[in-house]
Amino acid sequence: MYFRNYLKKLTGRVFKVAVIYFLFLFVDAIPFSLASDSIGFYPLWETTGNVLEHRRLYLGTNGAAFGIANTAQIGVQPVSFMYRAPNIQAKFLLFKRAPWSIATQLGATQMLEQASRAFLSPMYTSRLDNPDFSITLLPVSIGASYDVSDWLQIHQGLTGLTLLGHGVLKDEFTPGYSVVAELMALNHHSALIHVADVGLWKHDLTLLGISYRYQSSWFEFRLGYFYRFRSTGMQSSPLIGFGFSLS
Amino acid sequence: MKIGRTHRIILGITLPLSLSLASCDWIPYAFMNSIPFHGDSAKNPDVYVYLGVDGLSYFTTQDAIKDGSFSDPQWRLAKFVTGFPGTSDASWTRIMHTEELGGYEFAYYDPTKDTILNRGLVGILEHVAPSLSSSINFEPEYLRGFDYWANGYSHVINAYNDTFVSYADSVGNLFSLLEGRAETATVFTAYLVEIDVMGHLQASTDVSKALSYLAKKIEEFKRNHPERNFHFTLFSDHGLDFIPVEKDRLVKFESELQKVGVTPVDSIKSHNPSAELFAIPVVHTRVTYMALHTHPDLIEKIAEKTSLIPSVDLAVAHLKQGPTTAEWFGIWKDGKLAASFGFDANRDLYFIPSDAHFEEVGLNADFGGSSGLRTATDQELFQQTKNSTYPDLFYRIRTSLSPVGCKFPADVLASLKPSYVSMGFQIMDADTLTAHSGFHGSLEYRGTLGTLLTEEKEIPDAVRSDTLLDLFPRLKNHLRDRSVHFVEGDKNAATE
Known part of the structure; x- marks a missing residue:
């Protein structure tokens, strides 16, 4: 009985907090223009055609980057960096004329031994297991962002991933294509639909996801859910990200 | 930079939430499970x-x-x-x-x-x-x-x-x-x-x-x-x-013990074994057994009494003394010691009284002999019991009362009759999430x-x-x- 009452109280409080939170989100009418995404949400396979403004620093869980001369940005994937996978990315603007923005990104990730086992929780498992060997990942991509209208932006990314298996895994090149439709609602919010194919003619997996993005002048929060379909299995998981835009 | 009230509230809610979740495993889980790779099948065919x-x-x-x-x-x-x-x-x-x-x-x-x-x-x-x-x-x-x-x-x-x-x-x-x-x-x-x-x-x-x-x-x-x-x-x-269990066959062991004269208690040291019969029932999930702990002097008596509970099929416990120096075990049914056996761990050998009536515990095996004890190897007993109502009865009883897989084995274990189930601990009335169709x-x-x-x-x-x-x-x-x-x-x- 005590537990039931406690649960009711707790549920009530959580509900109230949730209502207040969403109320604030949706009635917020401060004029604000949503900044274009310059990093992408899903790791490795998503990119955009945008770069950060000059001397703008973005510190986020799904990417940390610094804008240079409005034409380039340099950054890392910080969570992977802490999970025994040090990495770096450099992105260069190739073309920008409304409504198009096109950029290329070069990256390098060294997955150190045991990186695949560095999860905090044992409730998550990686397909790739590298207990005693390292792996080098060299992704190169071209991203294009297209402003269809003031409420719709399309981000496309064509990526080529070179994997060096250091004698354990085969060295191989895998192409991938991603497309993200960003529906920009109100001033601070957008809803995104994510689709990607990894492998293309040598198909490996298909990604399908949806996400939500909140952005203020200095803070960003993202929450999504993604499926990974393969010929013999399927995985799904949420994805969360938040970051601070500083200048 | 001025941060408005709205944004402070949003930040106050989302930041701790985000930090706690994002710092966990979703990002590397997505990252590592999206890497295409191949090994050499010749190395692990x-x-x-x-x-x-x-x-x-x-x-x-x-x-x-x-x-x-x-x-x-x-x-x-x-x-x-x-x-x-x-x-x-x-x-x-x-x-x-x-x-x-x-x-x-x-x-x-x-x-x-x-x-x-x-x-x-x-x-x-x-x-x-x-x-x-x-x-x-x-x-x-x-x-x-x-x-x-x-x-x-x-x-x-x-x-x-x-x-x-x-x-x-x-x-x-x-x-x-x-x-x-x-x-x-x-x-x-x-x-x-x-x-x-x-x-x-x-x-x-x-x-x-x-x-x-x-x-x-x-x-x-x-x-x-x-x-x-x-x-x-x-x-x-x-x-x-x-x-599937009927409601009237969900057994509340605390009350069943009381009906056969055993007081369910929470502590052994605070009770006097010469003055009362008491035992600690461990109730957790809905299962078809019950573990009981009691004072060493009361073990056999508690086993005997427990076997009187209508839902109990067999009660098993160590015997204080047996015909040999080996470790001895008793099986009680309907308030009587129905069978017993001993085990010598050093020789991996079982001792079975020749006059044992194992048919009373569903075992139609001939242990032969007219007097004294018959010995049997573990392998013999496994073969004789593997297809019986109680498979591998001897080994399973013996190890259930020993620290195998658990540090503190029960003093008495009650095995319930088919269709009876221990009620277990209940969270509110969450019957829909609680076992009801198989046990x-x-x-x-x-x-x-x-x-x-x-x-x-x-x-x-x-x-x-x-x-x-x-x-x-x-x-x-x-x-x-x-x-x-x-x-x-x-x-x-x-x-x-």
Whole structure:
């Protein structure tokens, strides 16, 4: 009985907090223009055609980057960096004329031994297991962002991933294509639909996801859910990200 | 930079939430499971896959085979004779030879503290609480032996809330992971919880269909990966009786004990054994056994009284004295000592009184002799009992009352009659999430016989679950590779 009452109280409080939170989100009418995404949400396979403004620093869980001369940005994937996978990315603007923005990104990730086992929780498992060997990942991509209208932006990314298996895994090149439709609602919010194919003619997996993005002048929060379909299995998981835009 | 009130509130809510979640595993989980890679199949042409399927009954597997699953001739099925009491945590701990639990379940009596630990809600929450990290982890040690055992933080809750959806998620994830791991590994281990949950909440035909789905996925996977030879082995921790319980057969043990003159208590040291009959019943989940702790002087009397409870089939306990110096065990039925036997651990030899009436406990074996004691080897008794109402009765009773797989075994164990179930601890009136259609735990064969199904090698028609690692040394080595501390268990477990 005590537990039931406690649960009711707790549920009530959580509900109230949730209502207040969403109320604030949706009635917020401060004029604000949503900044274009310059990093992408899903790791490795998503990119955009945008770069950060000059001397703008973005510190986020799904990417940390610094804008240079409005034409380039340099950054890392910080969570992977802490999970025994040090990495770096450099992105260069190739073309920008409304409504198009096109950029290329070069990256390098060294997955150190045991990186695949560095999860905090044992409730998550990686397909790739590298207990005693390292792996080098060299992704190169071209991203294009297209402003269809003031409420719709399309981000496309064509990526080529070179994997060096250091004698354990085969060295191989895998192409991938991603497309993200960003529906920009109100001033601070957008809803995104994510689709990607990894492998293309040598198909490996298909990604399908949806996400939500909140952005203020200095803070960003993202929450999504993604499926990974393969010929013999399927995985799904949420994805969360938040970051601070500083200048 | 000025931060408005609205944004402060948003920040106050989202930041801690984001930090706590984002700092966990979703980003690397997405990243690492999206990397395409291939190994060299010449380096590991054979891959051995061991699937621990919780609660997969021998009879469910038989049904699935009758329906056409596992039809390839390389599959071999054995009765997997699991330990008593047949609860998941105790049984997996024994099968995988991992660090002992306190008792047979999360809730247990600790005689050094003279109290029940993880009682009620605490024990239940430990079942469903997510493992936030390897150190903040309520999961038992045996799960570390499996490369894959969960889909994420909410997996256990999902498994009970929507079992079939959770099962589809788990099977999908399992084969996705296997496909990747097989690129470099020769052994892959995985654990599936949903079959057990289905057995408690659904009909046996539903469970059989779920197993057939797994069989179909195994065949599909093998067809899609001709570059390697995959050898699958399925094994489980207990059987399931598939006897739905009627409300009047849900037994509240505390009140049943009182009816036969035993006072249920919370502490042993605060009671006088010469003045009253008392015992501590350990009530946790809905199972078909009951563990009792009492004062050493009262053990036999409590066993005798417990066997008078209408729902109790057999009560077992150590005997204080026997005809030899060996360790002696008694089996009580209907208020009488129905049979007894002794065991000499040094010689791995059982002693059976020639006038023992084991037919009273469902065993039609001839132990011969007109007077004195007959000796029998463990192997003989295993062969004589493996197809009986109480498979492997002698070994299972003996080890259930010994510190095998648990630090503090009960003083008296009651095995319930079919169709009776211990009520267990209840969270509010959450009957829909509580077992009602099938149970396990007792000495009886339906809850005892799990599945051992393999295409790796020839196996006998019945296998004692404690010997699995000896039968499959690759699995044993894999556990070592996963840094799982090996605990020997009963040194006389081998049946050959």
